[in-house]
Amino acid sequence: MMTPAPTTSYKPDPDSNLDHSTVSHLLGMAAGPPVRPADALAVRMQGDDGQAWAIKTLAKPPIEDLDNKSLLKPPVDLETLRLLHRMGKRHFHDAKDGDEQHAGLLWYLTAIAIAMVDHDELLSSQPRQEVVDAILVVADALPNPWRARLEAVDT
Amino acid sequence: MAKQRQSKEAFPATQMTWINARLDEGVKGRRDVAQHLMEVYAEPLRIYLLGSSFRSAGEPEELINGFFANRLAREDYLEGWRASEKRLRRWLINGLIFYIKEEFRRQKRGGSPLSEEAEANLEDPEDQYRAFDQAWAASIVRRAMSEAAARCKEEDLEAHWDIFVRHHVQQQPYAVCCQDHGVDAARAAVMARTAATRFREAVRDQVSLDGADETKIDDELAGLRSLLQ
Structure with a gap:
């Protein structure tokens, strides 16, 4: 059985003026795994089930009895954030698989972000700009209202 | 069979x-x-x-x-x-x-x-395979850019994509391309980094669609880049 012939004719792309150097540079950006953990987490949240995974993860903070909605209402208690930061870090290091590691990093960065926004307190020993960059990369991949909450580190 | x-x-x-x-x-x-x-x-x-x-x-x-x-x-x-x-x-x-x-x-x-x-x-x-592969590399990059742009639009990241294109394709410094978006250069770099992750996945999808095994995509990209030198 024959299917109908495609009807779309070939038309040269008017924007096909990428030179070899630019194409090579852009292909280079696609090569290799994302090196930084925050980039890997952002990629995880862009996958087919990424947004559902993020929502499910954020629904269960790694602290017993902590309601995740309370994290969206500033100001969040600083000691709670310090504990959340420690728990996230522990989950990241003790993770048995990639998703557990991503979840640990997500809580770790969330705690740092909220502490910066609500208390101007840097919980991490990493350079402030490096931490802010990582938070923003992750924030860009999050659904709202979490995206907006983390993006506030940039204001 | x-x-x-x-x-x-x-x-x-x-x-x-x-x-x-x-x-x-x-x-x-x-x-x-x-x-x-x-x-x-x-x-x-x-x-x-x-x-x-x-x-x-x-x-x-x-x-x-x-x-x-x-x-x-x-x-x-x-x-x-x-x-x-x-x-x-x-x-x-x-x-x-x-x-x-x-x-x-x-x-x-x-x-x-x-x-x-x-x-x-x-x-x-046979020697024309090189020209074909160079053109194919440009073609998948264009296609990936189109898909990444659409993805960024869906995710309300159009400014991120614009900064990515201005910096990585048009070679504008972040200090210049950030101005239209009301952010500083550091934030613009992060925004481009976010858009780059969408672009990265789109390129890898295109190479995969050509039949490259998932574990060979990096080799394929390296081979294409060497053809473009």
């Missing part, structure tokens, strides 16, 4: 998922696949023809349109590709050459053959 089943299973999941899903949809799905092939492969095939002895065979655009219309109308054409274990672009080049030779034979029978000189020069110009 067993060989065919084994060959199909050897294809990477992402490519198999997309192609199979479209082909299972029947006529509409095959149209989607055809659309993808024409958008990504037509320009590289045109460049290949222009640099080969086949350029005497006719207008490249007409030959390519004829080739796609003829081959993609066959229900089993892509099944043949999947069973072949070849990269899609090699399958299409070979298919185009066969198509042109068929056309020569048809013209001969119809009484309007090519000149003897043109026919004698017909050969598979």
Whole structure:
């Protein structure tokens, strides 16, 4: 059985003026795994089930009895954030698989972000700009209202 | 039959998922696949023809349109590709050459053959694979940019994409391209980094759609980059 012939004719792309150097540079950006953990987490949240995974993860903070909605209402208690930061870090290091590691990093960065926004307190020993960059990369991949909450580190 | 089943299973999941899903949809799905092939492969095939002895065979655009219309109308054409274990672009080049030779034979029978000189020069110009692959690399980058731009738009990240293009394609410093978006250069760099992750996935999807195994995509990208040096 024959299917109908495609009807779309070939038309040269008017924007096909990428030179070899630019194409090579852009292909280079696609090569290799994302090196930084925050980039890997952002990629995880862009996958087919990424947004559902993020929502499910954020629904269960790694602290017993902590309601995740309370994290969206500033100001969040600083000691709670310090504990959340420690728990996230522990989950990241003790993770048995990639998703557990991503979840640990997500809580770790969330705690740092909220502490910066609500208390101007840097919980991490990493350079402030490096931490802010990582938070923003992750924030860009999050659904709202979490995206907006983390993006506030940039204001 | 067993060989065919084994060959199909050897294809990477992402490519198999997309192609199979479209082909299972029947006529509409095959149209989607055809659309993808024409958008990504037509320009590289045109460049290949222009640099080969086949350029005497006719207008490249007409030959390519004829080739796609003829081959993609066959229900089993892509099944043949999947069973072949070849990269899609090699399958299409070979298919185009066969198509042109068929056309020569048809013209001969119809009484309007090519000149003897043109026919004698017909050969598979291996050296033109390089030009084809360079054009294909540019083609998948354009396609990936289009998809990443759409993805960024869906996610309300249009400013991120604009900064990515201005910096990585138009080579503007972040300090310049940040100005229209009301952010500083540091934030612009992070925004471009976010858009870059969308672009990265889109490029890798395109390479996978050509038939590259998931574990070989980095090698494929390195090979393409070396051709562009």
